[in-house]
Amino acid sequence: KAGVTQTPRYLIKTRGQQVTLSCSPISGHRSVSWYQQTPGQGLQFLFEYFSETQRNKGNFPGRFSGRQFSNSRSEMNVSTLELGDSALYLCASSRSTYEQYFGPGTRLTVT
Amino acid sequence: AQSVAQPEDQVNVAEGNPLTVKCTYSVSGNPYLFWYVQYPNRGLQFLLKYITGDNLVKGSYGFEAEFNKSQTSFHLKKPSALVSDSALYFCAVRDANTGNQFYFGTGTSLTVIP
Secondary structure, three states, rough: OOOOOHHHHHHEEEEOOEEEEEEEEEOOEEEEEEEEEEOOOOOEEEEEEEEOEEEOOOOOOOEEEEEOOOOOEEEEEEEEHEEEEEHEEEEEOOOOOOOOOOOHHHHHHHH | OEEOOOOOOOEEOOOOOOOEOEEEOOOOOEEEEEEEEOOOOOOOOEEEEEOOOOOOOEOHHHHHEEEOOOOOOEEEEOOOHHHHHHHHEEEEEEEHHHOOOEEEEEEEEEEOOO
């Protein structure tokens, strides 16, 4: 069974730009969560989608948004990028309350 | 309130010695508990979980964890450490009180010394 895939793997953007990250969950998994990982803050929860509905949301500004499509694929968008948005963005999929399976992440660098 | 705590940022252990990575949680009710490992520039890999049943859970790569309800702990253990076990370890809990959201600890960096 294919794992969670994330595209692109690496991204360089400049301040003020916007970016869209994509995540394809494991087949059959309807829940997709997004996390931001930085050396100083650890793993920070962004949001979770289940059956195209946002189920949970972390404490991030409105510049961070997401959506989920009918095939469970998910996208995350960050508008008006700031230097502090540089991080590894991880996507994870799961079936209901079971364990999450993570993708390899997208490394975003904002210059 | 923090749901998961990993009190040690760094753990060093000699190769062949037993290792323990500590985790405590603070959710109410019956917790779903997990351990993940992260190698450099990689995503997190699932190691093991406790949902219900036997308090000693066995997982991948020879790791195990013991659920202790009275101490609200879920420590990760391995009888004999390998150099290849060196990585970042995360404890996580699913909290049914917040829509089954996952909460991760801050991570513990494990270094196994040859």
